[in-house]
Amino acid sequence: MSLAPRAVLVHRTTEYEELVSHHGTHGQAAFFLSSRGRDIEEVAERHHRARRAIAEVTAAIPLTWRQARVERADLDRFLFAPEDVVVVVGQDGLVANVAKYLSGQPVLGIDTEPGRNPGILVRHRPAQAAALLRAAALGTAADELTMVEAVADDTQRLVALNEIYLGAAGHQTARYRLGLEGDGGVVEAQASSGVLVGTGTGATGWVRSVWQERGGGLRLPGPTEDRLLWFVREAWPSPVTGTSLTAGELPAPSRLRLTVESERLIAFGDGMETDAVELTWGQTVDVGICRERLRLVG
Template sequence: MSLAPRVVLVHRTTEYEELVAHHGTHGQAAYFLRSRDRDIEEVAERHHRVRGALAEVAAAIPLTWRQARVERADLDRFLFAPEDVVVVVGQDGLVANVAKYLSGQPVLGIDADPGRNPGVLVRHRPRDTAKLLAAAGRAAATGVDELTMVEAVADDTQRLVALNEIYLGAAGHQTARYRLGLEDDGGVVEAQASSGVLVGTGTGATGWLRSVWQERGAQLPLPAPTAPRLLWFVREAWPSPTTGTTHVSGLLTTTTRLRLTVECERLIAFGDGMEGDAVELTWGQSVEVGVCGERLRLVG
């Protein structure tokens, strides 16, 4: 007898909850916002909309199914099971935050506050939950987009996976120093000093990657979310007698990888803005970045 599916509701603490936790009471939080010409009621209203959406989604889960909840801050300590159906209630970025911890489980993105989110990844409304769960619970769910992800693998086996992008650079605002090369570039390697390297997917092309692409006026076309391609950019490469600026952007496919060898005391790599879950690299270590073999299965 097989286990009934488990629905894992992923959410994050609202601004209102953070304010009250920090200031102790609703009244103290309201006083703090008034001193900055802000009204707590608009923050509280958004909180109630998000909590209402979470309650509506939970009520739509079949009674015979199991349930679990996990807050964004606890994702790195939560154990997802193969039979899970993951329901993200919140913003687009929350889907990206959970993607790195999954291994093929279907994901439903529920927009908790329509009108405030682009809706690229949280494509559905709470009222659609029951129908979507019924489809996702079948053995071969249809209407699922297989979104390309990016991975970084260090020479000490540390591994990082992200849905939007991976950033490699110095912690803080120091200059990152490294040697950069491509596997298929005839062994050409360039020493660089820069603000770091950004490697992004087609999903990330709606965010940070797109801003760099626009600013650079890049001729490379942005990949589609399901395309097995990545774009990479070096940010603010610095020319000097010992560092170059020749290799500052490019395309990665399933057969090519970008390789960085650290030439400073400490570099970090983190994905999708989650700096607290970073890979740390020291002098002489190498890391390769490329298309991940796993994909995020997002229910369309």
Template sequence: MSLAPRAVIVHRRTEYEELLARHGTHGQAAFALSSRGRTIDEVLRRHDRVQQALREVAAAVPLTWRSSRVERADLDRFLFAPEDVVVVVGQDGLVANTAKYLHGQPVVGIDTEPGRNPGVLVRHRSSDAPALLRAASAGIPADELTMVEAVADDTQRLLALNEIYLGSPGHQTARYRLGSDGDTSPGEAQASSGVLVGTGTGATGWLRSLWLERGSRLRLPAPCDARLLWFVREAWPSPATGTTNVAGELARGQALRLTVESDRIVVFGDGMESDALELTWGQSVRLGIAETSLRLVT
């Protein structure tokens, strides 16, 4: 007997909730903002819109389903199940934060502030939730968004929807060797501000900024394209380090290999530094297209 679907509603603390956590009460938070010439009214209105969206989504879950809620800070400790339908309520970035913990579950993105969010990943309104939940459980086709993965030589693995960054934890110079996976050469020794490997979804953010800054002739991928672009940030030329291998493209089956020559390098995805891989001198990591993709319900 198969389990009934479970709706997992993902959200994050609002700015108002963060203010209460910092100042204790509404009055103290309002006073702190007023002393800086700001008002709490807009923050409270945005909080109310998020809460209303959460209530509407929760009410849309069919009575025969199970349901659960998870806050962004607890994603790395939450166990998603194969039968889950994941409903992300909030901003585009919250979908990216959630994607790395999933393995093919359908995702519905609910925009709580239409017109304020780009709506690239949170494409729907809370009023659409009943129809979207039915569609997701029926297995309708969804956009398969390409993801990037990093796999270390000690089997540590990291997934990301937008990009993976590798660099020094203190944003100092990172030292490593960079080459193609499977190449017998040791790769080029480099000293830089780090390496970024991004997807078509990430091509609207950090990856695009590097692409523009570099004046790259590489074609940016679309979210569903099985292609990645990578860039080395601020590579430094010296007698011991080179700058000839600083950008490229990866198709499915291709991978970039980085071997650490610093005391410590961190690898994190989609801006979540709190959930990073840590690599030390001599370790290597392989970066390429992940087998897993994000199934975004349209």
């Protein structure tokens, strides 16, 4: 007998909840915001809108299904199961935050603030949740979004939906050797503020901003395309460091290889610096397309 599907509702603490937790009361939080020219009523309304969306989505879950809830800060301690249907209620970035913990489970993105969020990954409204849940349970076709991974020589592995950053903590000068794995080509010693490797989904965010600064010479990949873009940020020329390898495409199965020449570098994905892989002098890390993909319904 197979298990009934489990709807896992993913959300994050609202700004209002964080303010009240920090300052103790609504009134003290209101005073703090007013001293900075902000009105707590706008923050509170956004909080209530998010909570109404969560309540509406929860009510749409079929009675025969199991349910679970997880806050963003607890994702690294939550165990997803193969039969889960993941419902992300919030911002686009929350879908990216959960993607690295999944292994093929369908994801529904519910936008709590249409018009405020781009809606690239949270494509639906709370009122659509019931139909989307039924469709996900029936295995309705989903977009298979390309992800990026970094694998270190000590088996540490990092997966991201948008991009992976490799560099120094605090974005100070990172020293390393950079080249393409196994192509017998140029390997260059560099000093820079880090290397960014991004997907087509990431091409709507951080990767796009770097791409625009470089003049848009490379074609941006699509979200489902097996191709990444990589950029070296602020490479510094010196007698022992070069600037000839600063951007490029990374089609499957190519890998970008970085060998650490600093005491400590880190790699983190999708802006989650608190969940970083640490790398020390002499270690190598390969970055390329991940075998897993994010299954985004609708």
